[in-house]
Amino acid sequence: SQELEQSPQSLIVQEGKNLTINCTSSKTLYGLYWYKQKYGEGLIFLMMLQKGGEEKSHEKITAKLDEKKQQSSLHITASQPSHAGIYLCGADNTGKLIFGQGTTLQVKP
Amino acid sequence: NAGVTQTPKFQVLKTGQSMTLQCAQDMNHNSMYWYRQDPGMGLRLIYYSASEGTTDKGEVPNGYNVSRLNKREFSLRLESAAPSQTSVYFCASSPRTGGNTIYFGEGSWLTVV
Numbered sequence: 001s002q003e004l005e006q007s008p009q010s011l012i013v014q015e016g017k018n019l020t021i022n023c024t025s026s027k028t029l030y031g032l033y034w035y036k037q038k039y040g041e042g043l044i045f046l047m048m049l050q051k052g053g054e055e056k057s058h059e060k061i062t063a064k065l066d067e068k069k070q071q072s073s074l075h076i077t078a079s080q081p082s083h084a085g086i087y088l089c090g091a092d093n094t095g096k097l098i099f100g101q102g103t104t105l106q107v108k109p
Numbered sequence: 110n111a112g113v114t115q116t117p118k119f120q121v122l123k124t125g126q127s128m129t130l131q132c133a134q135d136m137n138h139n140s141m142y143w144y145r146q147d148p149g150m151g152l153r154l155i156y157y158s159a160s161e162g163t164t165d166k167g168e169v170p171n172g173y174n175v176s177r178l179n180k181r182e183f184s185l186r187l188e189s190a191a192p193s194q195t196s197v198y199f200c201a202s203s204p205r206t207g208g209n210t211i212y213f214g215e216g217s218w219l220t221v222v
Contacts, residue, residue: 001168009149033210042113042199042215043152088151090211096142096167097203097211101151 002027002093004100012106013079021074021103023089031092032072034063037102038085046074046087079107111135113214115200121220122190130185130217132200138212139205141183142167143175145196146216152199158183159206190221 003026013019023032031050035043047056049065049072056063060077076083084107090099115132122128134141139160144152144167154167158177172194174186183202187194198217203209 004151006151031207035213040216043201043213045210045212048210090152092207096154096157096165096206097201098154098168099144099152101149 002091002098004089004091004098006087006089006100006103008103009101010104010106012108015080015107015109016078019076019079019105021087021105023072023074023100025070025091027070029065029069029072029091032063032065033090033097034072034074035088035090035099036085037088043088076105079105081107081109083107113200113202113212115198115214115217117217118215119218121222122187123222124191126190126221127186127188128190128219129187130198130200130219131182132184132214133182134200134202134212135181136202136204136212137180138202139180140203140209141177142201142203142211143173143183143185144199144201145169145194146199147196155185155198157206187219190219192221195219195221 034046052067052069062075086102090097113134142157143155156175161180200214201211203211
């Protein structure tokens with residue numbers, strides 16, 4: 001079965017710093033999703049990537065699916081306290097969505 | 110915009126008790142899902158329903174049953190709750206399975222003592 005591994009598991013950065021979260025799949029990715037979750041709340045959809053080499057941006061968050069389609073990275077530029085939360089990558093697995101274990105991000109003012 | 114609504118938001122159960130988590134979506138989506146979230150383990154799929162009238166097991170189905178009551182509603186039942194089922198449960202829906210954005214409810218916090 002397909003598995004998703006996220007790294008790092010947790011991250012503490014100073015406000016204004018850039019950061020990257022990685023999501024590595026044990027199998028080829030046919031649709032990679034990034035979600036954000038604030039503590040005590042549901043998941044908010046950030047973006048979906050489907051093609052190898054595809055890159056999408058939303059405000060200061062950029063995600064890319066590598067050419068070999070087994071890894072995705074999420075990059076935040078000039079982090080802000082509003083970026084704090086848990087970031088989860090998800091992938092299509094025979095029609096259903098599976099998730100990595102999540103990366104907890106703290107941004108210190 | 111209601112989206113995906115799940116109830117109850119909080120529940121404490123005693124070991125052996127049963128309960129049903131309710132979920133409804135108003136987006137006319139075909140597919141619905143139940144996940145559980147535990148610290149350090151991300152979201153794990155319990156059951157899903159690709160379309161009305163069908164249900165399938167996910168990664169961690171043991172101890173749970175589901176009912177796709179109609180296109181809008183998908184319930185999750187714990188017949189005999191165990192402490193290992195203490196978790197946060199999320200219901201979700203999508204237009205169909207595969208290649209579609211999934212929309213999540215706000216979660217139900219369940220504690221089994």
